[in-house]
Amino acid sequence: MQRINIDGLKVPVLGFGTWRLKEQGCVDAVKYALSNGYRHIDTAQIYENEDAVGTAIKESEIPRDEIFLTTKIWMDSAHDGDVQKSMEESLRKLKVEYADLVLMHWPIADVPFEETFRAFEDIRQRGMTRSIGVSNFTVAQMKDVKETLGIDIVCNQVEYHPALSQQPVLNYIQTHKMFLTAYCPLGRGEVLYNSAINDIADRHHKSPAQVVLRWLVQQEDVVAIPKAGTKSHIRENFDVFDFNLSEEEMHEIYNQARDDGRIINPAWAPEWDSAKAA
Numbered sequence: 494m495q496r497i498n499i500d501g502l503k504v505p506v507l508g509f510g511t512w513r514l515k516e517q518g519c520v521d522a523v524k525y526a527l528s529n530g531y532r533h534i535d536t537a538q539i540y541e542n543e544d545a546v547g548t549a550i551k552e553s554e555i556p557r558d559e560i561f562l563t564t565k566i567w568m569d570s571a572h573d574g575d576v577q578k579s580m581e582e583s584l585r586k587l588k589v590e591y592a593d594l595v596l597m598h599w600p601i602a603d604v605p606f607e608e609t610f611r612a613f614e615d616i617r618q619r620g621m622t623r624s625i626g627v628s629n630f631t632v633a634q635m636k637d638v639k640e641t642l643g644i645d646i647v648c649n650q651v652e653y654h655p656a657l658s659q660q661p662v663l664n665y666i667q668t669h670k671m672f673l674t675a676y677c678p679l680g681r682g683e684v685l686y687n688s689a690i691n692d693i694a695d696r697h698h699k700s701p702a703q704v705v706l707r708w709l710v711q712q713e714d715v716v717a718i719p720k721a722g723t724k725s726h727i728r729e730n731f732d733v734f735d736f737n738l739s740e741e742e743m744h745e746i747y748n749q750a751r752d753d754g755r756i757i758n759p760a761w762a763p764e765w766d767s768a769k770a771a
């Protein structure tokens with residue numbers, strides 16, 4: 494499995510997303526993913542499936558240090574003290590002693606970053622996680638945390654697929670010892686109907702999903718975490734390491750980005766970076 498090395502943190506470039514997987518269905522899907530070679534699992538407090546993810550990891554009998562495990566702290570736990578409490582609860586549910594990466598799920602307007610991220614540093618220093626990062630942060634917000642506060646965040650997890658350019662975030666992470674984790678990497682299925690992507694897939698005898706995932710993991714410092722509950726999808730999504738996209742094909746897929754390509758845009762979202770500013 495190809496990994497990104499960020500200061501000794503070795504991150505498998507293809508992970509398994511678990512949003513909307515619950516209870517036994519989640520246990521079965523995560524165990525199936527692990528038995529098919531996945532070594533990177535993405536969960537969050539708010540997904541209410543950390544318990545099931547933990548059970549799957551335990552039942553897989555794969556040594557803890559071979560799995561890269563990410564969880565996220567929800568917006569109602571951004572204060573000092575609450576971050577630590579949320580993390581203790583996550584570790585108890587996950588049945589592990591540490592996470593590999595913990596992310597602030599969304600930027601919070603009413604709690605100073607300094608308070609939240611000093612608490613994040615605290616959980617890292619206490620060994621509850623090997624690294625810390627953010628999710629859904631803009632470039633200016635990453636700068637505030639990384640440069641103004643001097644806090645060593647290693648990741649920004651953002652929506653990224655062919656219909657949505659993330660050029661400003663990519664430019665920042667590629668020059669600041671960080672990686673980008675692409676969520677909704679399959680655009681929830683929508684991008685799989687794109688004709689340019691289907692043509693490239695036919696040429697390589699691969700599926701559109703495999704082409705999209707290959708396009709993501711072939712980019713510098715990009716990790717993808719497709720979610721799948723269907724066994725054939727779980728297998729298919731992992732089978733992307735036996736072919737390469739040409740420079741031309743990569744660019745053809747970059748060119749599919751649209752101004753209205755974003756899927757996840759809740760009321761609490763920040764003012765997103767414009768791709769045109771990159």
Ligand SMILES: NC(=O)c1ccc[n+]([C@@H]2O[C@H](COP(=O)([O-])OP(=O)(O)OC[C@H]3O[C@@H](n4cnc5c(N)ncnc54)[C@H](OP(=O)(O)O)[C@@H]3O)[C@@H](O)[C@H]2O)c1
Pocket residue numbers: 509510511512513535536598628629650651675676677678679680681682685700702703718719720721722723724725726727729730757
């Ligand atoms: N940080 C955040 O705010 C945030 C937000 C959203 C998501 N995430 C993370 O990112 C993960 C992935 O995002 P997502 O679940 O929203 O979307 P996604 O991975 O882009 O799409 C998942 C959908 O695609 C289908 N699918 C999977 N593989 C397929 C294949 N090979 N061919 C055709 N369809 C396929 C799945 O169907 P089946 O399930 O039926 O297989 C499911 O309906 C989440 O699970 C979560 O871990 C994070």
